[in-house]
Amino acid sequence: MRSTRSRPKRRPDTSVSATVRPLAHAWCFDALGTRWEISTPVPLADVVARRVTDELDRIDRAWSRFRDDSTVAEIGRRAGRYPIAPADQPLVDWYRRLYDLTGGAVSPMVGQVLVDAGYDAGYSLAPKPEVAPAPWWEGVLAGHSGSLDVRHPVLLDVGAAGKGFAVDRVAGIVGEAVDSYVVDGSGDMRIRSSDGPLRVALEHPLDAEKAIGVVELDDGAICASAANRRAWADWHHIIDPRSASPAREVLASWVIAPDTMTADGLATALFFTPASILRSAFDFHAAGFHHVTIRRNGTVEHTDIPGLELFL
Template identity: 60%
Template sequence: MVSTADPLPRSCAEEITAELDRIDVMWSRFRGDSTVSEMARQPGRYPIAESDQALVDWYWRLYQLTDGAVSPFVGQALADAGYDASYSLRRIAGIAPCPAWSDVIESHDGELVTRLGAILDVGAAGKGFAIDRVARIVAEHTDTFIVDGSGDMVISTGDVPVRVALEHPADPTKAIGVVELASGAICASASNRRAWIARGTDGTGHDDIGDDAHWHHIIDPKTGTPTWDVVATWVMAPTAMLADGLATALFFTPADRLRERPDLIGADFEHVVVRHNGTVEYSDNPDVELFL
């Protein structure tokens, strides 16, 4: 959703639609005609649009920041757990750990050169990237706007900050706090979003591998299964791509450790983390008010 004080020209809406379609054709693992689906079928050389190089580079830096915990190669594990193109919500037996970056990608400068077929999933930062691309188009027509991609936002409201509620991870009708933001981005990640009961099968549709299991989309690539210590994160950063990726990184790596590598992040960020045991960690920022 794009909010502006005045209506945008039709050409802007058309440009936004075209750009989102382009991103989908390149990066969606849910459509058979995407580049990502072709990469899953066979290794090869796959050109990267100049605009998309930043996303690939950011994934490589996230991979380094988190010692491989934020990985684009969780796609197969997600599909095997039932979060696949048909949303079967059925997991197969024997979900394997995810391959290492060097096992799949030989190089990623200007093109992705892959050594083997693998399902890429860019969900950890891809939505933020798409929101940034939309914001870039909108900014050509107005200085004051909000681009809201299901709660992940780029905000540009001048001197009037926007109050953004932080959804309670156990009760979406409540908030654990609010953030005031007049510029930049805020992105969230939570284990109660894109969560499902993955009914067990043996891979042929027979339900014979034990009890149903609770799954969500934040996968530990070392095990191929969900991570459970952290239940929700929020990050405020200059861009949505940065905020989105760091919100996922905080499920695996403490904020203090992430901040030790400014060379990989390239910008300051603020954060809120809610853990499974109920504890909350947050930046000392006057624009963040928590109801604790």
């Protein structure tokens, strides 16, 4: 099994820790600048592993702002029309929905803001004296169905939902080969367990060696977002593109949803937008989506998550 081409490694992403009862076989590798682990009852065939790494390579070539030969890098250099692969259209559509739901707080236009703040390809952590807000969607994109019609060069960043999207793509491949699996893209997890729920530990946002609780999940996704992992100076990676400043009120969030792309995007959106507003747009189940949110003032908000135990 071969690993994907990777850009310079960054610090580990925020994690939901690990399944308490993992499956028998684990395949670990690096891709998209982070650590992946795919757990299955039996080892994956080489042909399945190649499909996984090929798909992650394809996603990286299209959407990475950390490599000069990606489509995103080309969009940052010149305006024009850039075809969207049919498989990637849901990611672009979800970003537009997140942009609308959060009033522009979750935006793919945030790439240059992150670079200017120090979260660049070399991970310099050296913020510029002044960091400008991101452009608004319509000012940059004339259209996003079938192609990105770029009015002006812009550095895109799809980190708020892109890894979740990649996890879903990998899970689709793995799920054709085995009945049970855990696809863990450094904390963004898609789980399907035919033997009953797996227990998932929620990593403490201030101490990676501890858990603040556990949840149970047999079919669905869980994602976390927190300000503690990719943090430097007065900055962290969850930045409001409208003000070019880090989100301050929320410390960490976890979201459970049917797919990882949705959970990943909502975990970021909760840093800017109340769950009640986000929930009004979803009908996954009675609660809309499940979540745990920890605020910096110590308060905890959560839905009635099956198997939830909090240790706070």
